């Protein structure tokens with residue numbers, strides 16, 4: 001599954017819409033027996049850009065799944081790509097501590113991370129049980 005997710009992420013990257021940065025990113029995740037791909041989608045109002053990882057997550061949720069089994073992310077970086085802080089927080093919502101995160105690049109450099117390594121001590125909904 002690791003290799004398949006990486007190949008799917010490489011394919012997903014080809015669809016990236018990046019007229020401003022030129023930096024294409026691809027992601028692919030497994031959920032409910034299906035693979036959801038995502039690419040980054042930029043906007044003339046730069047801050048509205050959606051990263052590849054979040055595109056894949058939102059596709060998954062909108063299709064009725066809420067648990068990521070594993071995810072691969074790829075870009076044309078020197079080392080394995082490093083997901084941004086926003087994506088780490090969004091991934092944490094639908095991953096468990098041990099969920100595998102495959103970080104890779106176009107040169108075949110791959111690192112196998114976990115959600116807990118990607119965002120230690122992530123803020124979670126359960127942290128809000130004593131609100132009010």
Ligand SMILES: O=c1ccn([C@H]2C[C@H](O)[C@@H](CO)O2)c(=O)[nH]1
Nearest residue numbers: 021023025040051052082083084
């Ligand atoms: O993990 C990452 C890091 C960056 N980007 C995108 C956002 C923007 O389109 C471009 C440059 O930041 O890369 C992603 O999609 N995922």
Ligand SMILES: [Zn+2]
Nearest residue numbers: 051084086087
């Ligand atoms: Zn991001």
